[in-house]
Amino acid sequence: MTTRTPLGLIGGVALIAAAIVGFAAADAPAHAQVAAKVESQTRPNFGVLLDPPTRTYRNRGSHHRRYDYGRHRPDWRPGPYRPGGEEIVLVDCGGNPGTGAVEDAVRRVRPGGTLVIRARGGACVGWLNIDKPMTIIGEGGFDPRRWTSNPEPTLVAPDGLPCMTVAQGVRVEVRDMVFASLRAGDAACIVGYGAEIVMSRVGFRHAGDEAAIYADGGLLHIRDVVIDAQTIAPAIVADGAVLDAWEMVVTGAQSGLELIPGAGQTSRIVSTTLKGTGAPNAFGPRSIGVLIRSGRDYGRVEIENTAIVGYVEGVAIEGASVDIKNSRVGRSDKGVVLYNGELRLSDSRIRASTVGVAAASGHAVVVNNVFSGVREVIYAENRATVEASGNRVWSQYICRAQFRDRYNGRYEPYWRPGQGWECMYGSYPQNWWQDEDGLLGLPYQDDGYQLEGYRDYQGGRGWYDRDGRYIQDDRYQGEDRWSRGGRRR
Secondary structure (H helix, E strand, O other), X not given: OOOOOHHHHHHHHHHHHHHHHHHHHHHHHHHHHXXXXXXXXXXXXXXXXXXXXXXXXXOOOOOHHHHOHHHHOOOOOOOOOOOOOEEEEEEEOOOOOOOOHHHHHHHHEEEEEEEEEEOOOOOEEOOEEEOOOEEEEEOOOOOHHHHHHOOOOOEEOOOXXXXXXXXOOOEXXXXXXXXEEEEEEOOOOEEEEOOEEEEEEEEEEEEEOOOOEEEEOOEEEEEEEEEEEEOOOEEEEEXXXXXXXXXXXXXXXXXXXXXXXXXXXXXXXXXOXXXXXXXXXXXXXXXXXXXXXXXXXXXXXXXXXXXXXXOOEEEEEEEEEEEEEOOEEEEEEEEEEEEEEEEEEEOOEEEEEEEEEEEEXXXXXXXOOEEEOOOEEEEEEEEEEEEEEOEEEEOOOOOOOEXXXXXXXXXXXXXXXXXXXXXXXXXXXXXXXXXOHHHHOOOOOOOOEOOOOHHHHHOOEOEEOOOOOEEOOOOOEHHHHHOOOOOOO
């Protein structure tokens, strides 16, 4: 046992006091460092304020929460990608989900290599998270012309996750694949941020709240692609990306394409078919075939030989230069709407129930087009300028004949030309209808105005009264009906 003495107790107290003083002395600089750190974080950085970053974040009306995949499926971990060393990697998953076979195959491919996906025993289930350039090929092949035969998918996305994501600056080519994301939720099937995505002979079956393909910047090149997207969002969103689409078919989505073109290369949509759901204007978001929004840069879009049917607004332009030629817009409420920007519409056919071309502001050139079923061909507000010429119209609403007295109470029909358009008499051609509303399986409907007895009248027989009723008279034919007989004034 140790014996405590008053001296020992005093010494212990002295040691404790000395330690307290030492800790206090050491803590003083720490408080000073914390204060300096807080001051540096709260002090305004005038350099950043005067020279802000050039990167702009575009807002599509909702936050980009949709691509936080880890929050939706924290149990799905593709893992870090390490540079692979194999030139060609073949994976046959056999339909076993969660095995990580697809993710491991991506890791094994060297940059610039090829990944071949075989689905003989069932579709692979996985998430292709691409962070290096490569080519992805489906072994079974894919023919877009046989889409109605319901080909089996090559890759199925896990619930709430995408089919494929591509990192910035990476180029990936995809061929002969069928992607399925039937329970996508907030995820898109294909996502690229500043990437180059090239797809040829690819099919999509997508069901969720977001687009089937989302490209934020970069390049999106699509050729021979079929997209069946059961969503109220657009099937494709190209936000600042260059879209080059050829021989593409889009069905199921309430809206077809949403583009925010940049100032670089022109986006082109050629030989494409967009078939909407025919949703009414009061249901959900606006149903638009091609929506072209304005961005920080003034971009340009060209649409050629394209059919856009089944949308409330066929094409809506909100601030860009758009050229539409040799195309068809059908089963729409408003054919083409120019909210702002520039529009050139030429050699195309527009079928709409209200107005063919509506211009709120900007400049539009409308030449050599066919309009059918419209109640108004061209509508322009004060802030818009429209140049129209050579347009033809088939409509039972605005193409009704008027009658003028030709001789002694005998009237002849005539049509007043509009500003840049004239009415056509007769039935609307059925072969044109088949390329428009006929794409939706709808029966033929004649938009042309039919005047009673007009063919006999053109043959030189009979005339009309002041109320437009046909009077048949075979006594005087040709020019004699305007100079012989009748009542005297």
